Amino acid sequence: MTICRPGKGHLMIQFDTVHKRFPNGTTAVHDLSLEMPEGGVTVLVGSSGCGKTTTLRMINRMVDPTSGTIRVGGKDVLEQDAAELRRSIGYVIQQAGLFPHRTVLDNIATVPLLLGWGRKKARARAAELLETVGLAADAGKRYPHQLSGGQQQRVGVARALAADPPVLLMDEPFGAVDPVVRTQLQDELLRLQKELSKTIVFVTHDIDEAVRLGDQIAIFRTGGHLVQCATPADLLARPADDFVADFLGAERGLKLLSLQHLADVPQGPAPEGGAWTLVLDEARKPRHWRATADDAELPVRPLKDTDSLLAALNESIASPNGLVARVDAEGVLTGVTSRDDIHEHASKTHGHGTHGTASVAI
Amino acid sequence: MTVDWSWIGDHTHDLTSLALSHLQAALLAVFFGLLISLPLAVVAHRVRALRGVFLGLSNVLFTIPSIAIFVLLLPVSGLTRTTTVIGLTVYTLVVLLRNTVEGLDSVPVKTKEAAKAMGTRPLRTLLTVELPLALPVIMAGVRIATVMSISLVSVATYIGDGGLGQLFTDGFQRNFPTPVIVGVVLTLLLALVADALLVAVQYVLTPWTRRRA
Numbered sequence: 001m002t003i004c005r006p007g008k009g010h011l012m013i014q015f016d017t018v019h020k021r022f023p024n025g026t027t028a029v030h031d032l033s034l035e036m037p038e039g040g041v042t043v044l045v046g047s048s049g050c051g052k053t054t055t056l057r058m059i060n061r062m063v064d065p066t067s068g069t070i071r072v073g074g075k076d077v078l079e080q081d082a083a084e085l086r087r088s089i090g091y092v093i094q095q096a097g098l099f100p101h102r103t104v105l106d107n108i109a110t111v112p113l114l115l116g117w118g119r120k121k122a123r124a125r126a127a128e129l130l131e132t133v134g135l136a137a138d139a140g141k142r143y144p145h146q147l148s149g150g151q152q153q154r155v156g157v158a159r160a161l162a163a164d165p166p167v168l169l170m171d172e173p174f175g176a177v178d179p180v181v182r183t184q185l186q187d188e189l190l191r192l193q194k195e196l197s198k199t200i201v202f203v204t205h206d207i208d209e210a211v212r213l214g215d216q217i218a219i220f221r222t223g224g225h226l227v228q229c230a231t232p233a234d235l236l237a238r239p240a241d242d243f244v245a246d247f248l249g250a251e252r253g254l255k256l257l258s259l260q261h262l263a264d265v266p267q268g269p270a271p272e273g274g275a276w277t278l279v280l281d282e283a284r285k286p287r288h289w290r291a292t293a294d295d296a297e298l299p300v301r302p303l304k305d306t307d308s309l310l311a312a313l314n315e316s317i318a319s320p321n322g323l324v325a326r327v328d329a330e331g332v333l334t335g336v337t338s339r340d341d342i343h344e345h346a347s348k349t350h351g352h353g354t355h356g357t358a359s360v361a362i
Numbered sequence: 363m364t365v366d367w368s369w370i371g372d373h374t375h376d377l378t379s380l381a382l383s384h385l386q387a388a389l390l391a392v393f394f395g396l397l398i399s400l401p402l403a404v405v406a407h408r409v410r411a412l413r414g415v416f417l418g419l420s421n422v423l424f425t426i427p428s429i430a431i432f433v434l435l436l437p438v439s440g441l442t443r444t445t446t447v448i449g450l451t452v453y454t455l456v457v458l459l460r461n462t463v464e465g466l467d468s469v470p471v472k473t474k475e476a477a478k479a480m481g482t483r484p485l486r487t488l489l490t491v492e493l494p495l496a497l498p499v500i501m502a503g504v505r506i507a508t509v510m511s512i513s514l515v516s517v518a519t520y521i522g523d524g525g526l527g528q529l530f531t532d533g534f535q536r537n538f539p540t541p542v543i544v545g546v547v548l549t550l551l552l553a554l555v556a557d558a559l560l561v562a563v564q565y566v567l568t569p570w571t572r573r574r575a
Contacts, residue, residue, distance in 0.1 A: 062479055087481030097476035101494045110480045143570045159480075344396045 003234035012038040012167060012199040013059060018068030019055055029052040029224040036279040039197040043214035045204055051224030054205045056169050060089045072167060087111050090160030096152040098144040104155050111163040129158040134188060150181035170202045175288045186212055206271055210256055219244055233259050254310055259348055262312050263305035265345045267326050267335030274319045284332045286325045302327040312342050366540040381548050384564025386512035390447045395454030403462035417460055425483040428517045446518040453514060454507040465496030479482025485567055498571060501564040505557055512553045
């Protein structure tokens with residue numbers, strides 16, 4: 001049995017030895033104990049049939065557990081009226097699941113109307129949320145089928161946020177849109193989460209999505225077993241077993257680099273008189289590399305402190321002398337970093353992986 | 363076969379009241395048909411075992427000859443408008459019940475799930491999500507039932523009712539074709555106008571099904 005205890009902050013959702021067996025005899029969730037901190041994103045990940053969606057659906061009683069206790073905000077969900085509980089928890093459904101016969105505005109206003117806000121107030125709130133999720137005001141009068149898949153998904157998020165619930169359940173919300181739109185939606189979600197600090201439970205089968213969005217990731221295996229629950233960095237640095245390592249994929253190391261920032265890597269002055277010279281403009285912004293021998297020019301892609309080690313490694317390989325140009329927020333050169341420094345820093349990640357969530361296998 | 367236009371001119375008042383009486387019988391039948399079909403369809407949609415029973419029963423009722431239904435009802439409701447309306451209502455069930463069940467079946471599971479997940483209770487889901495989404499299929503049934511009822515009213519002439527159907531017996535008995543022709547034309551007009559109105563009603567009630575501008 002794996003127990004996930006984040007051990008920081010207030011706990012919003014607690015699973016205590018939860019078991020779910022369906023009437024047909026399949027066990028969807030096996031003795032699950034899992035805790036989700038307030039204001040954090042917990043990603044449930046695993047292949048299909050691993051129980052991640054059932055776990056999510058037990059939080060708002062779309063499915064009731066066979067045994068065990070689930071608490072939201074300290075209260076046992078089974079002791080609450082199911083419909084009222086669901087109104088207090090935002091739910092973003094696969095492929096949006098919008099009401100085709102209601103306008104976008106009325107879709108978003110669903111829960112406020114159920115809570116008895118009155119049509120005017122509910123619509124005003126819905127209009128406000130349209131803007132929050134990055135949709136134009138005139139989209140409110142349209143019907144869902146008149147929107148693109150990505151826009152529908154934004155409406156789905158707005159609908160879930162309408163009554164300002166503290167908890168947001170998201171069931172593979174970005175699974176049905178193309179990769180470019182998915183990345184946009186992920187960025188938007190991260191931006192929103194920075195503002196709103198909801199407790200988010202996010203189900204996906206995409207490990208890259210999990211690494212991007214999760215504060216902690218819970219990996220499930222077929223049969224409803226939780227295998228490991230840890231921060232993305234911990235998970236990538238120290239997978240609990242071969243199953244997890246396989247699931248994380250062949251590029252596990254590179255994914256880890258994508259989580260690390262360039263800020264801590266040392267930098268030095270740009271070299272003078274070598275085979276390649278970094279050419280700057282009047283504002284001291286890097287323009288290109290110039291070969292001393294024949295004046296040939298190669299493009300430079302300067303990086304900021306907030307860029308990832310993965311981007312730095314990539315740039316150091318692309319650069320003619322293995323040096324990465326570093327700039328400040330305005331794009332002015334601050335120094336250069338060598339491929340060796342990036343390598344050295346990257347290999348330290350294992351030693352740094354102890355912060356944040358720890359996973360304990362018993 | 364020539365039409366005696368002066369007869370029409372002399373009888374406009376009678377013709378209008380016959381047409382209205384005709385329409386009333388048909389519309390009442392569709393109204394009561396819907397009143398019976400809706401709850402039965404909801405039950406049939408939820409309880410799979412009852413679906414076959416209800417639909418089978420409505421099929422069997424449909425096969426009873428119309429004159430036989432009126433005769434069977436005579437001891438109960440006599441030679442009245444009630445008998446006419448009951449008889450016609452029985453026939454509307456076969457279309458209305460089936461279409462309402464199919465309409466409810468056509469509502470996407472995902473949409474019902476969404477309503478539940480948002481915290482909508484079952485009755486409210488039925489009234490505000492399932493029935494509105496089933497409306498196009500239900501309305502298709504209402505249109506068929508209405509046109510069918512309008513054409514069937516004439517049969518009730520046998521029990522002294524029958525709206526425009528009375529023009530047929532009148533014409534046959536006197537070997538005078540004008541009332542027959544007028545009766546047929548008016549029946550057709552009633553059916554066409556009623557159907558057009560129902561199309562308009564559906565257009566107003568289902569704004570989401572319109573093509574985007």
